[in-house]
Every structure is written in C-alpha cells, then in structure tokens.
Amino acid sequence: MMGRWIFIRDKRLTRTAKIVLAVIAIAALLAMLPLRLVLGWADPSGRTLRAQAVEGVAWDGLVGELQLGPLPLGLMEVDLMPLPLLIGRAQFALERPDYPGARPFSARVRGSGGNLAISHASGEVPLGGMMAPLPVRTLTMNGFSAQIDGGACVAASGTLGLVVPAMGAMVDAETVLAGEARCEDGSLVVPMTGPSGAERVDFRIAPDGRWTATMSLIGVPPEMATPLIEMGFEQRRNGVGMTASGTL
Incomplete structure (x- = not known):
C-alpha cells in the first residue's frame, strides 16, 4: 500500500508538473509585486520618476505627487507594461485619474539617469x-x-x-x-x-x-x-x- 502511494505521488510530480508549479508560484509573486519596488529598480537614481506616495502593485498602482523629471504631474495611475519586459525594458503607462478639476494627461515613460524615452504623451501639466x-x-x-x-x-x-x-x-x-x-x-x-x-x-x-x-x-x-x-x-x-x- 505504501509503495502504491509513493508511485502515485511520484507520478503526479513529473518534470512538467514541477515547471507548471514553479511558473504559477512566480506568477503569483509577480502579481503581488509592489509598485514602489519596481519604480526603485527601474530608476535607482530617481531622476526620471519620483514620487512621495505609492500604492498598489506594479500592474495597477496609484502614485501621489509624481514627478517626471522636473515636471510635477500630481496624482497619477502608474502601470508597469508587460510587453516591453520581454525585451528587458521597464516601461510605465501613466494616466491622470478622472476627478473633478483634473486636467487630462497620459503618457508612456521609461528611462534612468540621463536616459529617457517618453511617448504618446497628451494632456496638460500645470x-x-x-x-x-x-x-x-x-x-x-x-x-x-x-x-x-x-x-x-x-x-x-x-x-x-x-x-x-x-x-x-x-x-x-x-x-x-x-x-x-x-x-x-x-x-x-x-x-x-x-x-x-x-x-x-x-x-x-x-x-x-x-x-x-x-x-x-x-x-x-x-x-x-x-x-x-x-x-x-x-x-x-x-x-x-x-x-x-x-x-x-
């Protein structure tokens, strides 16, 4: 009976199953990755994106008092874009939430130090x-x-x-x-x-x-x-x- 249980256990933990379990575990960790950590990793110098208050995960975050270089953007929704990660780029989608008195703004940003790429930027910045x-x-x-x-x-x-x-x-x-x-x-x-x-x-x-x-x-x-x-x-x-x- 014990031998039969070991056989079933080993059969379930095939190499493919182990890989699937590892992928699920990694995906679960990535899904809960804090946006604050990602911003720090993407721009250690803090010259491209600076923030005073960061909430949420990398894929769905909210940032208060965000600055793009010297430009004060204020409250912004900030999401890490998954597709650029496939080529090793940490690119963020920025969008100002819709609230009374808010001026529309959206952009895609990546960079660190003296390097910066901004694209599809439209809207207003006081x-x-x-x-x-x-x-x-x-x-x-x-x-x-x-x-x-x-x-x-x-x-x-x-x-x-x-x-x-x-x-x-x-x-x-x-x-x-x-x-x-x-x-x-x-x-x-x-x-x-x-x-x-x-x-x-x-x-x-x-x-x-x-x-x-x-x-x-x-x-x-x-x-x-x-x-x-x-x-x-x-x-x-x-x-x-x-x-x-x-x-x-």
Whole structure:
C-alpha cells in the first residue's frame, strides 16, 4: 500500500508538473509585486520618476505627487507594461485619474539617469512658477514623443505648447503657443507660435540639461509696450521680449 502511494505521488510530480508549479508560484509573486519596488529598480537614481506616495502593485498602482523629471504631474495611475519586459525594458503607462478639476494627461515613460524615452504623451501639466519670469501657466502635449540618450536628444516628434494668461491689450485672453518638437545638435528644440503669429516662444533643452525659453511679441505698438515692459519684458527691434533659463 505504501509503495502504491509513493508511485502515485511520484507520478503526479513529473518534470512538467514541477515547471507548471514553479511558473504559477512566480506568477503569483509577480502579481503581488509592489509598485514602489519596481519604480526603485527601474530608476535607482530617481531622476526620471519620483514620487512621495505609492500604492498598489506594479500592474495597477496609484502614485501621489509624481514627478517626471522636473515636471510635477500630481496624482497619477502608474502601470508597469508587460510587453516591453520581454525585451528587458521597464516601461510605465501613466494616466491622470478622472476627478473633478483634473486636467487630462497620459503618457508612456521609461528611462534612468540621463536616459529617457517618453511617448504618446497628451494632456496638460500645470507649471506654477517653473518658467519664471515668463508668464506661462501650463505645458500642453499632443502626441509628443522624445528619446534622450546621455542627455542628448536623438528623436522627437509631436507637439509641445505653453498656455499664456491674458497680459493686456496685446494678449487679451488666455493663449496657447504651440509647435512641433525636433532634435537639433543634441538639443530638444520647439519653436512655438500663437494663433495670430505675433506671439512666439523659442524653447530649447541642451544636452547638459540647461533650458532656455525666449518669448517675443512682434509688432507691439508703443502704447501697448509700456505695460508689458512694466511686467518685465524688454524693448526689442521688432517688439518686446523676455528670456528665462534654468537647469533640469
């Protein structure tokens, strides 16, 4: 009787059965893998994705006060994407939850240190005073993608824009300046224009992480230039302008 029991037990634990059990055990562990651990493994330096509060598992997480580089994204749903893992890439899908007052935003992100890839980015990111003294309120993205390797821009496409609040008679309503992103000598370059063509922002991020943004208002009459100059603009040959810079 004992011999029969051993025979049945050995028959059930075939090599295939052991492999299946091991796969099930690994799958169960992966299913419960905390998102906080995965974010730490994917970006040990914390330069690409930073968060103050992380809840949930890798495949279905919620992150508070999330930052993409220097950009404050706030509350976001963050999910590790399984297919890129097959080629050794930890890529995350970001999406802002739908709640009252939330601005839509979604993107796919991967990277660590000086390397970053963002794709399918669309929506709005409040800037606060990040680009001071430029009077800009919000960064907009529409199908924006960029690949940064070692700090240098190697590929970029889609649209980036800046929302400028009303500034008097010349810009009497909230205005969106937008343009197509491209790489130029390792820098990410976005020449943005407003709806009338008189508003312009030339935005550039150099490989060393230094960014500059020059806002120009072309053809400003003298009577409209004075209040803008009082706001910090400078008189220029073809209108008024202002430059801001910083380091990411």
